[in-house]
Amino acid sequence: MSTSATAIDLGSPTAEGHLSRARSRVTQAGVFRSEWTKLYSLRSSRYSLLATALMTIGFGIIATAATVSRWGSMSAADKATFDPLSASLLGVRFGVLALGVLGVLIITGEYTTGMIRSTMTAVPKRLPVLWAKTGVYALVALVIAIPAAFIAFFAGQAILSGQHIQIAFSHAGVPGAVLGAAGYLTLVGLFAMGLGAILRNTAAGIATFAGIMFVVPPLISILPSSIANSIDPYLPSNAGQAMMQIGHHANTLSPGAGLAVFAGWVVTAIAAAAVLLVRRDV
Amino acid sequence: MIEATNLTKRYGEKTAVEGLTFNVKPGLVTGFLGPNGSGKSTTMRLIVGLDAPSDGRVTVGGRAYRDYPAPLHEVGLLLEARSVHTGRSAYHHLLAMAQTHGIPRSRVRELISLVGLDEVARQRAGQFSLGMGQRLGIAAALLGDPEVLILDEPINGLDPEGIHWIRDLLKRLAAEGRTVFLSSHLMSEMAVTADHLIIIGRGRLIRDVGLADFVDEWSRKIVRVRSPQATRLREVILGPEIRVSSEEPGQLVVEGLSAERIGDTAAEHGLALHELIPEKTSLEAAFMELTREETEYRAATPTDDNPAGSDRHERIAA
Numbered sequence: 265m266s267t268s269a270t271a272i273d274l275g276s277p278t279a280e281g282h283l284s285r286a287r288s289r290v291t292q293a294g295v296f297r298s299e300w301t302k303l304y305s306l307r308s309s310r311y312s313l314l315a316t317a318l319m320t321i322g323f324g325i326i327a328t329a330a331t332v333s334r335w336g337s338m339s340a341a342d343k344a345t346f347d348p349l350s351a352s353l354l355g356v357r358f359g360v361l362a363l364g365v366l367g368v369l370i371i372t373g374e375y376t377t378g379m380i381r382s383t384m385t386a387v388p389k390r391l392p393v394l395w396a397k398t399g400v401y402a403l404v405a406l407v408i409a410i411p412a413a414f415i416a417f418f419a420g421q422a423i424l425s426g427q428h429i430q431i432a433f434s435h436a437g438v439p440g441a442v443l444g445a446a447g448y449l450t451l452v453g454l455f456a457m458g459l460g461a462i463l464r465n466t467a468a469g470i471a472t473f474a475g476i477m478f479v480v481p482p483l484i485s486i487l488p489s490s491i492a493n494s495i496d497p498y499l500p501s502n503a504g505q506a507m508m509q510i511g512h513h514a515n516t517l518s519p520g521a522g523l524a525v526f527a528g529w530v531v532t533a534i535a536a537a538a539v540l541l542v543r544r545d546v
Numbered sequence: 547m548i549e550a551t552n553l554t555k556r557y558g559e560k561t562a563v564e565g566l567t568f569n570v571k572p573g574l575v576t577g578f579l580g581p582n583g584s585g586k587s588t589t590m591r592l593i594v595g596l597d598a599p600s601d602g603r604v605t606v607g608g609r610a611y612r613d614y615p616a617p618l619h620e621v622g623l624l625l626e627a628r629s630v631h632t633g634r635s636a637y638h639h640l641l642a643m644a645q646t647h648g649i650p651r652s653r654v655r656e657l658i659s660l661v662g663l664d665e666v667a668r669q670r671a672g673q674f675s676l677g678m679g680q681r682l683g684i685a686a687a688l689l690g691d692p693e694v695l696i697l698d699e700p701i702n703g704l705d706p707e708g709i710h711w712i713r714d715l716l717k718r719l720a721a722e723g724r725t726v727f728l729s730s731h732l733m734s735e736m737a738v739t740a741d742h743l744i745i746i747g748r749g750r751l752i753r754d755v756g757l758a759d760f761v762d763e764w765s766r767k768i769v770r771v772r773s774p775q776a777t778r779l780r781e782v783i784l785g786p787e788i789r790v791s792s793e794e795p796g797q798l799v800v801e802g803l804s805a806e807r808i809g810d811t812a813a814e815h816g817l818a819l820h821e822l823i824p825e826k827t828s829l830e831a832a833f834m835e836l837t838r839e840e841t842e843y844r845a846a847t848p849t850d851d852n853p854a855g856s857d858r859h860e861r862i863a864a
Contacts, residue, residue, distance in 0.1 A: 290647055294646050299642075305641075305642070306634055308633060377632050378625075379639075384596060385621075386643050388594065388617050
């Protein structure tokens, strides 16, 4: 910290300085790189991503191991309804929590710390920041979620093979369901990010996210079943979870329809965030 | 060049800035002066488009800030409120800002050295002292080698060495022909840093004046006189436009007469003088006078280091 008054050097020798000035400008690619730097340079993002992978894999292992150990004492009815695919992907339901919280924090962390003022003075058109955050987070979430879903699946099936109740990866619909699990995780992260951008407050963002994903579905089930059955499949959580099934069951969407509906929720949240980002004061 | 025209910002019922019109010219250090809460920070946020004006407009170099393809090369900004993620290192903060514009890493390292943060560049910014945080903010402001610098209370939290450093830096930037606009609530700071003053109170423009003119205007005809015949002296020098006050027996503070005139008048009447000291009104007192309307709403605490402004203080305190 010993910068003496006489040693002021503004750097950027004029020739080189002006050279770089002529070349540099705000680009979507530059904002994308900036958002990538922001994401990896925070300890909380690294921990959240690690937690996502651990929960997705770990809870699948726990669920399948528990089933294998109980299998002998399970009723015939329970055995008949046992679904080896969803047992191995059970951890996804917990992984979404970590990925969702990080999605909220990616935006609200900037508001609580004041970083958003630096961000938006560097990119005063604002929208490139939202697009870059969406793109970076989608990529990072996929890079974590795809291996996590595959590891969870294969580890779970390896455990289930102890009782010969596993399902083969080559079974129709299985590859799509495993990829669907990764896609669901990723979209959940983006949905949470959109909510964070709308609410701009960490507590409100996480509460709203958790409310929509975990509180609304059981509340809907209180309604008369005629009404509940027509709402239930279209909720973000249920539509998203349809992505990691084979075919569709009563009152659930097919994987493709689930993807379309949940993607619709995500796009709606991010579009609302985009409109508000342009209109509101930072 | 920053040009504000009828700039107005309302937050709900509260008007933060009202009808501000001013220009900030290149080649000068322009001080933006006003009591806390007078709208300085709001004005700065309006200039860089963080907030949208309710009315009027503000441009930098003839264009709205957001319309520049490379805004960091136009304006360097240091906001008073911290604008750094507490969990990120100084290096990564600056790198993330630089990357938006494709500014090279070498420039980031150069600036870290320039502001003297080499040893702590990899530490999380949340652990920084106020002074280190200010240095980081200044580094971010200089990242794009901008033509215009807008600094909100840059002196805050800096040690004397840091204050000296930033003053020299700002003067040098202005000497290079850049526009330097810095806010402060301290007149004393402006007196040694600024060439021009824009003074606001309660969101309105009070004065837009060169520092030298301002000093001339407020520093004339304040004379401290000590005489064993102070009461008599007071009678003979009193006249229209002349104010005489006293803080203690045998002493007068005369406003509106030169020291020469007081000395001559005393001689004519055969009165002895033990002291005859022409003093400049402290600029701080002038500033308080100008912004009194706002200050009156605060718990004014008269200070005793502003003798020439003493009667003003009395009025404020009353």
